[in-house]
Amino acid sequence: MVTTFLFGLIALIMVLAALVAVTNRNLVRATMGLVLVLFGNAVLFVLLEAYFLAMAQIIIYIGAIAILIVFAIMLTRHVGEDWGPAFHRAWPWALVIAGGLGGALLFWMVRWPGGENTPAGQVDPNYVQALGQALVNPQGYVVPFEVASVLLLAALIGAIYVAWGGRRVKGPYPQRAEGGER
Amino acid sequence: MVPLGAYLLLSAVLFTLGAFGALARKSAVAILIGLELMFNAALLNAVAFWRYLHPQGFEGTVFAIVILAVAAAEVAVGLALFIAVYRRFGTADADDIALLRG
Amino acid sequence: MGAFLRDPSVLVEWLRALLMGWGLSAGLTELVLYLLGGFALATGPMLWVIFLIWFERKAVARFQDRLGPNRVGKFGLLQPFADVLKLMTKEDIIPEGADKPLYWAAPILSVAGVLLLWPAIPLGLGIGGNLNVGVLYLIAAGTLGIFAILLAGWSSNNKYALLAAFRTVAQLVSYEVPMVLVLLLPVLLARSLNLQDIVQAQDVWFVVYVPLAALIFLIVSIAEVGRTPFDLLEAESEIIAGFHIEYSGMKFAMFFAGEFLHAFTIGILTAVFFLGGWRGPGADIYPVLGILYLWLKGFLVYFVVVWIRATHPRIRIDHMLNFSWKFLTPLALALVTVGAVLDKVVVDWGVWPRALAHLASNVVVALVTLQLVRAWARRLPRPKVGEPRPVARPQPQTQPQPASGD
Numbered sequence: 173m174v175t176t177f178l179f180g181l182i183a184l185i186m187v188l189a190a191l192v193a194v195t196n197r198n199l200v201r202a203t204m205g206l207v208l209v210l211f212g213n214a215v216l217f218v219l220l221e222a223y224f225l226a227m228a229q230i231i232i233y234i235g236a237i238a239i240l241i242v243f244a245i246m247l248t249r250h251v252g253e254d255w256g257p258a259f260h261r262a263w264p265w266a267l268v269i270a271g272g273l274g275g276a277l278l279f280w281m282v283r284w285p286g287g288e289n290t291p292a293g294q295v296d297p298n299y300v301q302a303l304g305q306a307l308v309n310p311q312g313y314v315v316p317f318e319v320a321s322v323l324l325l326a327a328l329i330g331a332i333y334v335a336w337g338g339r340r341v342k343g344p345y346p347q348r349a350e351g352g353e354r
Numbered sequence: 355m356v357p358l359g360a361y362l363l364l365s366a367v368l369f370t371l372g373a374f375g376a377l378a379r380k381s382a383v384a385i386l387i388g389l390e391l392m393f394n395a396a397l398l399n400a401v402a403f404w405r406y407l408h409p410q411g412f413e414g415t416v417f418a419i420v421i422l423a424v425a426a427a428e429v430a431v432g433l434a435l436f437i438a439v440y441r442r443f444g445t446a447d448a449d450d451i452a453l454l455r456g
Numbered sequence: 457m458g459a460f461l462r463d464p465s466v467l468v469e470w471l472r473a474l475l476m477g478w479g480l481s482a483g484l485t486e487l488v489l490y491l492l493g494g495f496a497l498a499t500g501p502m503l504w505v506i507f508l509i510w511f512e513r514k515a516v517a518r519f520q521d522r523l524g525p526n527r528v529g530k531f532g533l534l535q536p537f538a539d540v541l542k543l544m545t546k547e548d549i550i551p552e553g554a555d556k557p558l559y560w561a562a563p564i565l566s567v568a569g570v571l572l573l574w575p576a577i578p579l580g581l582g583i584g585g586n587l588n589v590g591v592l593y594l595i596a597a598g599t600l601g602i603f604a605i606l607l608a609g610w611s612s613n614n615k616y617a618l619l620a621a622f623r624t625v626a627q628l629v630s631y632e633v634p635m636v637l638v639l640l641l642p643v644l645l646a647r648s649l650n651l652q653d654i655v656q657a658q659d660v661w662f663v664v665y666v667p668l669a670a671l672i673f674l675i676v677s678i679a680e681v682g683r684t685p686f687d688l689l690e691a692e693s694e695i696i697a698g699f700h701i702e703y704s705g706m707k708f709a710m711f712f713a714g715e716f717l718h719a720f721t722i723g724i725l726t727a728v729f730f731l732g733g734w735r736g737p738g739a740d741i742y743p744v745l746g747i748l749y750l751w752l753k754g755f756l757v758y759f760v761v762v763w764i765r766a767t768h769p770r771i772r773i774d775h776m777l778n779f780s781w782k783f784l785t786p787l788a789l790a791l792v793t794v795g796a797v798l799d800k801v802v803v804d805w806g807v808w809p810r811a812l813a814h815l816a817s818n819v820v821v822a823l824v825t826l827q828l829v830r831a832w833a834r835r836l837p838r839p840k841v842g843e844p845r846p847v848a849r850p851q852p853q854t855q856p857q858p859a860s861g862d
Contacts, residue, residue: 235599
């Protein structure tokens with residue numbers, strides 16, 4: 173009863189926040205909408221008893237990715253500058269395509285017989301410990317774990333190189349003075 | 355109890371909104387925000403399936419962790435590209451980066 | 457009363473019986489009890505901040521050989537009330553062009569990020585937080601505070617506030633990495649992410665096992681709070697008071713109180729992780745004693761934090777970031793590696809032999825680090841500024857000089 177009410181409330185907040193995230197021309201407000209969706213997602217994970225994933229969601233998504241997005245926005249505009257229109261000229265086509273995608277999803281979802289399911293069993297109270305063991309078990313999930321680590325390393329190196337600019341490219345953006353940090 | 359279908363419906367709605375955002379927006383960062391919404395919808399889907407169908411297994415959680423890692427990597431590289439593009443072109447609009455246009 | 461001292465859940469049962477006796481249904485009673493608990497947890501620490509403000513001003517003053525506030529009330533005890541009254545009656549100035557929803561939300565989020573740390577802290581046997589992912593929860597609550605600072609800097613419509621917010625976030629994010637790494641050591645020794653388990657595993661305090669990790673955690677936490685010597689970001693002489701420059705009145709009071717509470721909270725957290733938490737003589741029979749012990753230990757660490765604040769000069773931003781990335785992170789990684797390998801080897805030994813083995817490994821790591829730092833410091837280029845001159849001993853006479861030497 174409490175869970176149903178809570179789920180309904182969180183779902184409503186998430187959908188409204190997602191609407192703000194995709195329609196607001198002020199990019200910082202759009203990011204705040206995204207942060208609300210991410211936080212709502214974490215709350216839903218707690219409702220689904222996936223506690224480790226809920227905390228990982230907050231730490232990684234809100235604590236790193238959302239901050240990165242806000243940094244990128246703030247570094248590439250001047251304070252007080254107008255944000256410009258939110259959508260480009262062909263946005264009704266986007267509405268059609270996204271609507272079609274959503275419609276197809278709903279169509280096949282309604283036909284799936286398992287939608288009425290209630291949870292199949294209990295989650296082990298020591299799930300986090302067991303997950304830790306499984307992630308490093310050679311017969312377990314050590315391969316995806318290591319692959320994800322290598323992927324993150326590659327992304328790290330790539331992002332540093334791309335954003336550093338191996339050679340300073342001349343462009344309309346004014347270059348910072350050499351050696352200065354402020 | 356909340357039926358599984360409710361989570362799937364919410365996930366589908368978020369995915370659609372994210373797809374609309376990724377397709378209709380002008381600024382590159384806004385497109386990235388739409389992509390992140392889609393990732394989160396998929397993540398919610400994965401965790402809901404894990405809880406309702408196989409709560410004793412680890413596949414769902416490992417899948418979700420890999421989705422998280424991939425999303426983080428993608429955002430990092432995407433934003434690095436965005437900053438490099440901004441330096442080169444002076445603008446962040448996806449419409450104006452049109453060097454390849456015929 | 458004796459029953460309450462022995463088992464505080466008696467209070468909850470009494471409240472529940474009272475509420476149901478008034479006619480509330482079971483679900484509503486639960487909701488009201490949860491709300492009451494949340495309210496108590498949110499208000500208690502904020503009331504304690506009043507005392508903390510007075511204590512800090514008095515302590516810093518005494519360190520600086522002056523008296524501190526002593527006019528308002530005996531020993532200046534009413535000074536925080538005077539401060540709050542002043543801040544409440546200040547004019548609420550909102551800069552033109554500020555993003556109003558974000559501008560109002562930032563101080564609230566900042567205080568929320570600190571108050572959210574409290575539900576995870578175990579206050580006694582059976583009281584307080586018992587989250588099975590407690591350590592991760594602490595880190596997650598910390599990231600909310602970081603977000604609030606970014607919002608504050610951006611929504612002030614002031615490019616200096618924005619710059620200061622960038623620097624603050626860079627510092628906070630950089631110091632999060634050693635914090636997560638060093639927190640792995642108590643988790644390793646207690647085999648659980650649950651803070652209550654970490655406290656209960658401390659038959660011997662973890663500060664004896666891993667004193668270097670405790671030191672690193674203290675340093676990193678001071679940096680996370682933004683206190684001297686890491687308070688470049690909000691000191692008045694640097695970028696005009698930092699990200700909260702455009703905030704006045706009660707909104708500034710929220711940032712201010714939040715920072716003090718954060719400093720005390722890291723004292724409590726250091727006590728939980730390394731000083732045995734609520735453990736002490738008699739705390740397992742009378743859980744309320746546990747709260748007292750935890751508070752005392754936390755206050756002791758808070759005093760050390762104030763002490764450091766009163767004695768150390770500020771660190772420059774690039775030194776600060778270098779310190780985190782190039783010194784603390786590799787050191788924390790080395791500590792975790794050594795600790796993990798050693799723990800696998802000594803897992804069957806008794807409590808004290810294990811503790812001493814870990815202590816020995818920490819001492820070895822510390823000595824090796826000191827040697828490496830010394831070698832690196834020797835290689836630094838040092839410009840020669842002059843010859844050493846003996847001031848008391850007269851020089852051997854090589855040229856005729858007046859009798860009064862140097």
